[in-house]
Amino acid sequence: MANITKKVSWSSRADESGLAGEATPLLNGSEQPRHSRQPSGGDGIFQIGRLSTVDLEEEITSDEESLRGRPKEIPHNEKLLSLKYESLDYDNIENQLFLEEERRMSHMSFRCLEISRWIVCGLIGFLTGLIACGIDIVVEKLAGYKYEAVKENIEKYTEAGGLSISLVLWVVLNSAYVMVGSIIVAFFEPVAAGSGIPQIKCFLNGIKIPRVVRLKTLVIKVFGVICSVAGGLAVGKEGPMIHSGAVVAAGVSQGRSTSLKRDFKIFEYFRRDTEKRDFVSAGAAAGVSAAFGAPVGGVLFSLEEGASFWNQMLTWRIFFASMISTFTLNFFLSIHHKKTGELSNPGLINFGTFDSETMAYNLYEVPLFIAMGAIGGLLGALFNFLNNCLTMFRIRYVHRPCLQVMEAMLVAAVTATVSFTMIYFCNDCQPLDKDHTEEYPLQLFCADGQYNSMATAFFNTPERSVRSLFHNQPGTYNPQTLGLFTLTYFFLACWTYGLAVSAGVFIPSLLIGAAWGRLCGILLGQLSSTGKIWADPGKYALIGAAAQLGGIVRMTLSLTVIMMEATGNVTYGFPIMLVLMTAKIVGDYFVEGLYDIHIKLQSVPFLHWEAPATSHWLTAREVMSSPVTCLNRIEKVGTIVDILSNTSTSHNGFPVVVQVTDSDEPAKLCGLILRSQLIVLLKHKVFVELARSRLTQRKLQLKDFRDAYPRFPPIQSIHVSQDERECMMDLTEFMNPTPYTVPQETSLPRVFKLFRALGLRHVVVVNDENKVVGLVTRKDLARYHMGKHGLEELQLAQT
């Protein structure tokens, strides 16, 4: 089993998800599942692939084989949709308990709640800023030690000969850092690998990625990113900040830590998916804000990636968290830099000040910008394509933690070697003046008072390299240096993304783009015969950086604003937008964005903004799962236990009906109850004895549900005696009596809109007499997507 769960870095561990149906996927597949998928009625209009019995059996076989530990290539298909991911419930469970509580609350208590929401957001921002500050300082220190040591060593051996010793030192230092970072990620928390942005994107989309917002993940993430950046990998520390912010938010807002077993008995009202997701949005925004000094960009990132329903107060709170985060970071960094109180220098990455006057652009430059956007789109598509292949390879062959650590160390060693080689063979010497931005100038074979220009780019943290590409005087770099650098760094970054280390792709992308952008600027400058440098290389470096980043991640509005804020200058808004738009259009023609590729490779049931345009053919009747396992309003405990224990049913919501009929006749809907609620009810033995001697159930409070949230115990851990099995359970008080329903004839886009706009988890499909005929869940909707040749249907798989 370990092989399966480890094969992808952020897959779920069966023992922790707390829900049945994962540990033994489809092992009892021979039994007719109660939630079976009815083949679509013979409308005969179009044919899309369906998961045939053969496919199912293949799945089972491969699973069983892996269970026996046989090292075999795990078949991976992009056209699969995993059933193992649960959804978040953005819809309040408006059962009687909830309504009673809401009705008891006065106007004043709602106001207090609102104030606590603001406090929580402030805390989120503060802690995220603090973490960002900590990461920044520690990375600076660690990288500083490393570069100092290597620099001294190089200087020592340059004259004496024997530079290979310096190379070895560099390689060893890098590999050591990366080894630590990789071990903690690969062995202790695989979900902390990568930038975390795809995971947060999924979370905000409403998918429960196991362990993604745990304290442990945060700790590993923070240490991991420190190690990988200090280890000289072609990575950035910005992506992980977004994940860190999200974890902070999920932790703070719950007022307790399940990992540390501490419950502060505060913010209990926020212990449900709806509130949690709002706070996680704020956390992600705070993370972006801290990373780039871009509070508005952070808000837009959260909204672009997550929000389905825009709420003014929520957005304003998110913005507050973002602002506090930037402010905290700036304040503590200003203390660290001994300029206490100077707050105008935001973000982990500081692009430096772009002066509007020298950097003004003109109309005739707009076509050039668009062309650069197209180049960025092409290069981005190439990057994504290569990374896609690499990730497929990794999923198949590099799924053991020790292999992953070794690969990470290999990359670290190669990065150091390549950098060293490039610096060694580069003869681009530049005069050393006082105001250059580089901290570790390497003289190497240059004359005294000169430094090696390639070393500015390679022998530095990526953030510094980006800044020097943006701001160094025209003439600081030779075109060859830049070309070579782009080429090598492109492949290094591509190889690095997806390693089992905690690291982001933003900064490497910016660096690649800045390098070729500057190259473009220099070449353009040389084209004009006047000798006047009309194309300021720094400006073109910025445009190139935007183009490359846009080509890789394909973010739109939020990225424009992030870039604008990071440059501290709104003048570039228009060219950056043009460039990002071109890059996206060109890139999308070939391949999806990097994050989407990684989400797809995990077979996550991700819901896009709208249903595929050509899906009006389909109606709820065709997409729903049917027949549905329904419960009676007063149901026998044994039946409930059996239903929950049945591992072949994967649904987590059960329509409650007036009377389950024996035949397959549908029964009248009267509510909806969740698996998690049933589990809590069973745990607290809320039974009515059959003899009805005690008619009153034990009174359960909303608190009991909140205490169990979010890690509801699995059904296996709840012991129900044979006597208790005969008892009855009255669900009336606990079920949601007014679930959203749609008629059978509703078109897919309409169901989709309802589902997406309200962040639902289940939509009950009823006939014209309000009788349950089916249930639509996220997976039923996510299965349909737009392919190259029209509508495609993904297959469902238990892995």
Add this chain to the structure above:
Amino acid sequence: MANITKKVSWSSRADESGLAGEATPLLNGSEQPRHSRQPSGGDGIFQIGRLSTVDLEEEITSDEESLRGRPKEIPHNEKLLSLKYESLDYDNIENQLFLEEERRMSHMSFRCLEISRWIVCGLIGFLTGLIACGIDIVVEKLAGYKYEAVKENIEKYTEAGGLSISLVLWVVLNSAYVMVGSIIVAFFEPVAAGSGIPQIKCFLNGIKIPRVVRLKTLVIKVFGVICSVAGGLAVGKEGPMIHSGAVVAAGVSQGRSTSLKRDFKIFEYFRRDTEKRDFVSAGAAAGVSAAFGAPVGGVLFSLEEGASFWNQMLTWRIFFASMISTFTLNFFLSIHHKKTGELSNPGLINFGTFDSETMAYNLYEVPLFIAMGAIGGLLGALFNFLNNCLTMFRIRYVHRPCLQVMEAMLVAAVTATVSFTMIYFCNDCQPLDKDHTEEYPLQLFCADGQYNSMATAFFNTPERSVRSLFHNQPGTYNPQTLGLFTLTYFFLACWTYGLAVSAGVFIPSLLIGAAWGRLCGILLGQLSSTGKIWADPGKYALIGAAAQLGGIVRMTLSLTVIMMEATGNVTYGFPIMLVLMTAKIVGDYFVEGLYDIHIKLQSVPFLHWEAPATSHWLTAREVMSSPVTCLNRIEKVGTIVDILSNTSTSHNGFPVVVQVTDSDEPAKLCGLILRSQLIVLLKHKVFVELARSRLTQRKLQLKDFRDAYPRFPPIQSIHVSQDERECMMDLTEFMNPTPYTVPQETSLPRVFKLFRALGLRHVVVVNDENKVVGLVTRKDLARYHMGKHGLEELQLAQT
């Protein structure tokens, strides 16, 4: 009747709305209306005011009196909700015709549609930018002539004595401009008055304000704003730009002009509320973008004010329109200013370049900023309170167009007189240096080489005054000058807003705030004994401007971004946010924002983001209108005509049921049809004869509905003969067979969420057998709002 409709500047004209029920409100109130409001069942838990019979009769009496033309004070109550406003339908009418069309469309046609959406957005941006450019240039020219003339005159008479002649000249010039502007607004298009932002806010909220997006409105708006700004009123040209953008969008996206009777036969797919509203969002964003050079701020404005459902592609398109708009404006202005191609100078209002280094802020300034925010909140609340009283007064007494024109001219004259007096008695002489920003320096009684400092503020377009307050050297203004200016301009601006002229409140607010902000800066500088000006007055002017504007309009995220973009500097993001937040909190404690006040005074059924927090008491059963007028699936034409002609029924959606029962028994729901659809059906005589000799109805296309959109004829204009009345009409094909429904027990917040998130117009309330028991519309939800003492219920009124 004219009196009633004219009493508020943007009320509807009965003859144009095309829908019955307005011309003779409740005159047949004695007849039992079919849509009556059932008194809520005796839950006895809380009591909120309900429209009693007595109230109803009072309404009727006052209406009848006005009809007889008696000049009497029109009772106006803030606790009313007008029934005359219709809703927009953000939900697609997914009837058979629609689905058939969608199913016929290929993947390719959807892509073409997407491309046309982009083209439309580009056009919207381009035209909006062009209009902004035109307004800017013409205003500059006209104001230039005026100031030149007055300046020459003043200089002539300063020595000779007889400055009263100059005053008269100034007054006459101002009044003349304003008279023209006011006449066209008051007599030809009252809806073009004011900034238009409340109207656009309502439109984006889903309320159909009559004539708000017509070509005529645009023309009047543009000329009106030119006249009022050139006329020296304390107004800005920025607010109207937002309205103009929205009109452009509504026009361009429909591919025809109903006013000009031209149909270009393009973009026919976009002829429905859903698409139109999306484009209007883009138009509003383009307007903001052009006005402030703030493309991101524009997008956020649209989203903050309008969007209920955030869609990535839509947002991106809106951003595109915004960018194009700024770009167009910049490009043409750069040509006008003879610097073709220099694009880095955005927006109608240009705050000038804020240099980060000299303007950096420090931690100890943050409390000062917050205090200024509080002052802004207080002053804003005072402004809004005064303007509220004034608007009430205007609604009661100044509702005749000629009176409105006279008031506007009076204000213009007073503005000129006050300005002149202030300049005359001010002895704040400043040396005239070359690089000051003022264009029309007045020497008056100052020594040679000096100019009058008060004249910088008063004898200038407000935009220039703001800029000079932001950027002039410390020491340019005396504190007394600034204090006096703040005081007079505050009352002038307050008096001016709400006049029957087309004008915005942004710039006057900024100007007031900049004046007292600069005053604060100067006073703070004087406090410190060192003599060093640590508080740069320009910086404090900016903070003051933000505080004042925030205190008046209470916008949040979007305003922060607009200010950030207009200053061209992101460093101020944090202090501006703090200030706006403080101003909003302080201001909200006393009175609502200016736009909300004006919306409330119109009794518009505006839906806020969420249902009132304490409304969980209420269920759909209590808020719904019941019993509902239902139609049979195959209904008699006479019945339909009667129902539509019945002026006492105000609903526009009719549930279609399987069989209307004679008694009040509910019948099973099978669809929903709109009044507009029925009108089109009647117009095209889609009848089935009773004898069933021809069973096939005339085939109607979606095109027929689109051609009639949006000005559906009133039922009175459709002649149905007595024979035809006996025919039947088959609604199956035209009704929406899958309307959203809720059970009776659904809580109000849940209904609200469904309604708001999906932008619905009708939600059918059904019982547990899917039988229609009620209908919830926008008015039923907007009636409940949060008052000072908990939940309040507004009364419904026909006016």
